[in-house]
Amino acid sequence: MRYSAITPNDRKKMLQRIGATSVDQLLAGVPAALRTRRMPEVRGPVPEASLLAELEDGKIPLPRIALTGSGLYNHFIASTVASLAARSEWVTSYTPYQPEVSQGTLRMYYEFQTYVSMLTGQEIANGGMYDGSTACVEAVLMAKRLRPKGRRVLASAALNPQYRAVLATYLKFQDVELVDMALDATSGTTQVPLDAGAEDVIAVVLQSPNWLGVLESTTAIAPGAFRIVVVTEALSMALVKPPEADVVCGEMQSLGIPLQLGGPTAGFFATAKKHIRAMPGRIVGRTVDRNGIEAFCITLATREQFIRREKATSNICTSSGLMCLRSAIHISLMGRKGLEEAARMSARAARAFLAALEELGLRRVYSGAFFNEFVVDCSARPELGARLEAAGFLLGIPLDKHGRKHQRLIALTELDYARMSTIIKELKAHAHAA
Amino acid sequence: MRTPLESVIFHRAAPDKEWLRACSPDAHIDSIVLDFAGREDGLGGMEQVGEVEVVRHYTRLSTLNWDIDRGLYPLGSCTMKHNPRLNEAVAADPAYAAVHPEWPPQYLVQHQRIMQELARDLAALSGFDEVSLLPAAGAHGELTAVFMIRAYHLARGQKDRNVFLIPDSAHGTNPASAAMCGFRCVQVTSGKDGILRLESIKEHLNERLAAIMITNPNTLGVFEEEFASIADAVHTAGGLVYMDGANFNAAMGVFQPGRIGADVMHFNLHKTFTTPHGGGGxxxxxxxxxxxxxPFAPASGDARSIGPVKTWFGQWGMFIRAWVYIRTLGAxxxxxxxxxxxxxxxYIRARLEKVLNLPIKTPTLHEVVFNDKDLPNKVITLDIAKRLIDYGFHPPTVYFPIHVHGALMIEPTETESLDELDRFCDAMEAVVAEAASNPEHLKLAPHTTPVSRVDEVKAAKDTDLVFRPAARN
Amino acid sequence: MNFPTDLKYTDKDEWARVDAAGSVAWIGITAHAVEQLSDLVFLDLPEVGKDIQQGEVFGEIESVKAVADLYAPITGEVLERNDALVEDLSILKSDPYGKGWMLKIRMEKVSEQDSLLSPAAYQKSVNDRSAGH
Incomplete structure (x- = not known):
């Protein structure tokens, strides 16, 4: 076995020391009747070069242009991020339960918490969640702990449909009703009902920019409502401060994390300091060591499953440390000015491309302010998307399966900004070839 | 050679430092006016650091960590084995890392095939009929299973089945997951030999029983020899059997949970299948x-499905690593x-039972649990763990499982050499000897780390979770 | 260890001091419990006006690495809550039976105190448990 470090001779010596005649004897605790008799049907072993060759043969070229978003965005990631994050000390270490030998990871989590706090404008943040969809669920479950009389959760119809579906799964078993809040058909913003602050409402969940790209506001929400704002395009926060909220949570993927077919990414979770004990997830705090030197450790662990068991604030154990690290490195490299610049480039690229689509007779479906993503009605050019796709140019995501015929959700980033003239030239070439 | 103890990055930040530019500005596009209201708070006080300093900072921070590539990381229940570089290299390939799940299916053919193969391999190894890859982590898989169990009972019109039996040796995630679905957790006690007996659950075998959660081998490393008969009895009573698969590293090719009575189990790809632990995921x-x-599984296509628990396919980046690992080794x-x-x-058990108390003497598989009974001079498990660091080893899991007082739980994994195991046992022996000869030195350990024992009371009382430049001077 | 003789105890390490009339009681946790928990960081107590039930959980106390449920030694309505204690848990260490009281309760059933442990019985319970380790 490739990764074994025990030689046949070692095995003999070890068995002797143990006082057993064979390894099989060590497995005697498993009653014979329960033992597997057949070797499982698993292919291998395959040596490295053969495996790589097999993979190479199965590869399919990537699209040349892909304006896809919907909660996952193809942003710039400096080479430095991957290089630093690949260090063994980050990759192969465990959750930092022993602070004396984990100060690197602990300091990184504290930095991540601080960056999330800066981006969201909230007082405190945790050390990350699995992803944006589960961060949204955890925010709702926290609201439920804080408002035990609540029976309804109001969710925007423009909450990312996958987030809504995940939330529905969790709430199905919680004796809680998930109610959709309709959209204003013109602006694409959510219409929050006037009774959102009622005692039986656990929380109001908005996404901003919402799934359709439109920026939301919470200013008109009734006082007393528990406002959860979800952000799936984290770079937007460099320019647009998330609306006033009791929790701001979402997806960090835009900041330093590759697409990876949707996972792993990292979720973030930020709230007011007064909710600290109700907050889910791992939290790292700054303190001192025995000699008064600055030190960091996991804190308020009594909220967590390994201590509080069935009364824990969440069942989460493993979170998304390595992805949080990538985000922390990315944000540090870019700095405020770098993030703002990339955000401006993304927003301008989206507007430049939208203008080009409008020249072709296509129109944006909603009038509300947007960041870098928008829905476009392609009914004037119903064949355009397929024709571009055949040329390796993905015109966003078709929304037909969401009951939006001829609509497409289109996102651009600073990487598209860098190729703007090519993108628009190709768009026009294929449009005019019709 | 020692570098100064690196603090957090904010000390290196300044408003006028260089920033990283993604691409060249384009004056034509930059003439477009942005029509939304921008933020006016200076991005919460964020500044720039500059690339060279970022590299220094994260490199220095990394050196404050212990990691498997440096040496044994014997955390019981965590399966800290070697993380192959090959897995990492393949996963980082843009063909696998730079792919969006909403692309048309023709771009995802190879990815889909790899996911199908991984699911099939996991099913073959575990003996289950089907596998869903979706959950994001072990506890998330547990929760998914708990949802499925709830949906199963509801579909049979048995909404009053609300009791989950959980042995005292269970991971904390078990009761936490069950409680998140509204189940009542009833703790059942394992015998003095560390084995859960059918006898001890008999009183709970009734119409309230929803399921039992059993880790097998359990957290002592002991195989639950009555697993099949317990499963039979639970099934007869109308309940289901959840197996916590955290210790699947002790099962491959030896037994198949899906064929000996478990209805559902989670895998930890980051334990058994070498995807990295990454400092917590x-x-x-x-x-x-x-x-x-x-029918109740996520994305089963059946109306009775619980629905998705995560976006898209799950942790693809981990699937491809696990797939490469499985192919590299074969059955x-x-x-x-x-x-x-x-x-x-x-081997570790044989060497260390001479110097440490082994509270449960039943044969063990992939891990072993000692405790601090009989140590002289009031030396406790924590002292042993901390002193071990000075000898160049990460401590074992401590104070878990909770039904063993002062537990020291050691899991070396298969990727350690005999030489490394011997050095670890030598170090443990030396530490235990110090408990008699120099207990004060133990109680102040570790002595060789960048920071010494941390004031966790202060951390919990004066919570400081976010850097505030103004508050520091 | 100190077990004041004017108190009644539970085997879960709570105490109750019942007034002469048998109508009001002060409750708290024992020095033994405080020692076991060490490093206390948080105390959660019910609000004034709430009812607590003998044998049921009425609050929680946390150290850095453990959480303990607090079980009511007697049944009744919370008349007062010791907010000074919530603010400064070190009082539990210095004076668990005096300034370290947690709640003042209007007792519902005078007879309930008979089911509690005497100082000697409590001491035995503590000794038995520590022998079990």
């Missing part, structure tokens, strides 16, 4: 289940993994 927690639960290699894991753990 990301993990990946696929679940295996039998036909009776299949025979995976069985050797289990055999060597068991051999290594038993």
């Amino acid at each position: 990301p993990g990946s927690g696929p679940i295996g289940f039998n036909r009776n639960l299949a 025979r290699g995976l069985k050797e993994v289990t055999e060597d894991a068991v051999l290594n753990a038993n």
Whole structure:
């Protein structure tokens, strides 16, 4: 076995020391009747070069242009991020339960918490969640702990449909009703009902920019409502401060994390300091060591499953440390000015491309302010998307399966900004070839 | 040679430092006016650091960590084995890392095939009929299974089945997951030999029973020899059996949970299948289940499905690593993994039972639990763990499982050499000897780390979770 | 260890001091419990006006690495809550039976105190448990 470090001779010596005649004897605790008799049907072993060759043969070229978003965005990631994050000390270490030998990871989590706090404008943040969809669920479950009389959760119809579906799964078993809040058909913003602050409402969940790209506001929400704002395009926060909220949570993927077919990414979770004990997830705090030197450790662990068991604030154990690290490195490299610049480039690229689509007779479906993503009605050019796709140019995501015929959700980033003239030239070439 | 103790990055930040530019400005596009209201708070006080300093900072921070590539990381229940570089290299390939799940299916053919193969391999190893890869981590897989169990009972009109039996040896995630679905957790006690007996659950075998959650081998490393008869009895009573698959590293090629009574189980790809732990994730927690639960699985296509628990396909970046690992070893290699894991753990047991108390003497598989009973001078488990650091080893898991007082839980995994195991045992012996000869030195340990024992009371009382430049001087 | 003789105890390490009339009681946790928990960081107590039930959980106390449920030694309505204690848990260490009281309760059933442990019985319970380790 490739990764074994025990030689046949070692095995003999070890068995002797143990006082057993064979390894099989060590497995005697498993009653014979329960033992597997057949070797499982698993292919291998395959040596490295053969495996790589097999993979190479199965590869399919990537699209040349892909304006896809919907909660996952193809942003710039400096080479430095991957290089630093690949260090063994980050990759192969465990959750930092022993602070004396984990100060690197602990300091990184504290930095991540601080960056999330800066981006969201909230007082405190945790050390990350699995992803944006589960961060949204955890925010709702926290609201439920804080408002035990609540029976309804109001969710925007423009909450990312996958987030809504995940939330529905969790709430199905919680004796809680998930109610959709309709959209204003013109602006694409959510219409929050006037009774959102009622005692039986656990929380109001908005996404901003919402799934359709439109920026939301919470200013008109009734006082007393528990406002959860979800952000799936984290770079937007460099320019647009998330609306006033009791929790701001979402997806960090835009900041330093590759697409990876949707996972792993990292979720973030930020709230007011007064909710600290109700907050889910791992939290790292700054303190001192025995000699008064600055030190960091996991804190308020009594909220967590390994201590509080069935009364824990969440069942989460493993979170998304390595992805949080990538985000922390990315944000540090870019700095405020770098993030703002990339955000401006993304927003301008989206507007430049939208203008080009409008020249072709296509129109944006909603009038509300947007960041870098928008829905476009392609009914004037119903064949355009397929024709571009055949040329390796993905015109966003078709929304037909969401009951939006001829609509497409289109996102651009600073990487598209860098190729703007090519993108628009190709768009026009294929449009005019019709 | 020592570098100064690196603090957090904000000390290196300034408003006028260089920033990283993604691409060249384009004056034509930059003439476009942005029509939304921008933020006016200076991005919460964020500044720039500059690339060279960022590299220094994260490199220095990394050196404050212990990691498997440096040496043994014997955390019981965590399966800290070697993380192959090959897995990492493949996963980082843009063909696998730079792919969006909403692309048309023709771009995802190879990815879909790899996911199908991984699911099939996990099913073959575990004996379950089907596998869902979706859950994001072990506890998430557990929760998914708990949802499925709830949906199963509801579909049979048995909404009053609300009791989950959980042994005292269970991971904390078990009761936490069950409680998140509204189940009542009833703790059942394992015997003095560390084995859960059918006898001890009999009183709970009634119409309230929803399921039992059993870790097998359990957290003592002991195989639950009555697993099959307990499963039979639970099934007869109308309940289901959840197996916590955290210790699947001791099962490959030896037994198949899906064939000996478990209805559903989670895998930890970041334990058994070498995807890295990454300082606390990301993990990946696929679940295996039998036909009776299949309609309730996420994305089962059946109206009774619980629905998705995560976006898209799950942790693809972990799937491809696990797939590469499985292909690299094959069935025979995976069985050797289990055999060597068991051999290594038993070797440590044989050496250390001479110097440490072994509270439960039942034969163990891939891990072994000692405790601090009989140590002189009021030396406790924590002192042993901390002093071990000075000898160049990460401590074992401590104070878990909770039903063993002062537990020291050691899991070496199969990837350690005999030489490394011997050095670890030598170090443990030396530390135990110090408990008699120099207990004060132990109680102040570690002495060689960048920071010494941390004031956790202060951390919890004066919570400081976010850097505030103004507050520091 | 100190077990004041004017108190009644539970085997879960709570105490109750019942007034002469048998109508009001002060409750708290024992020095033994405080020692076991060490490093206390948080105390959660019910609000004034709430009812607590003998044998049921009425609050929680946390150290850095453990959480303990607090079980009511007697049944009744919370008349007062010791907010000074919530603010400064070190009082539990210095004076668990005096300034370290947690709640003042209007007792519902005078007879309930008979089911509690005497100082000697409590001491035995503590000794038995520590022998079990």
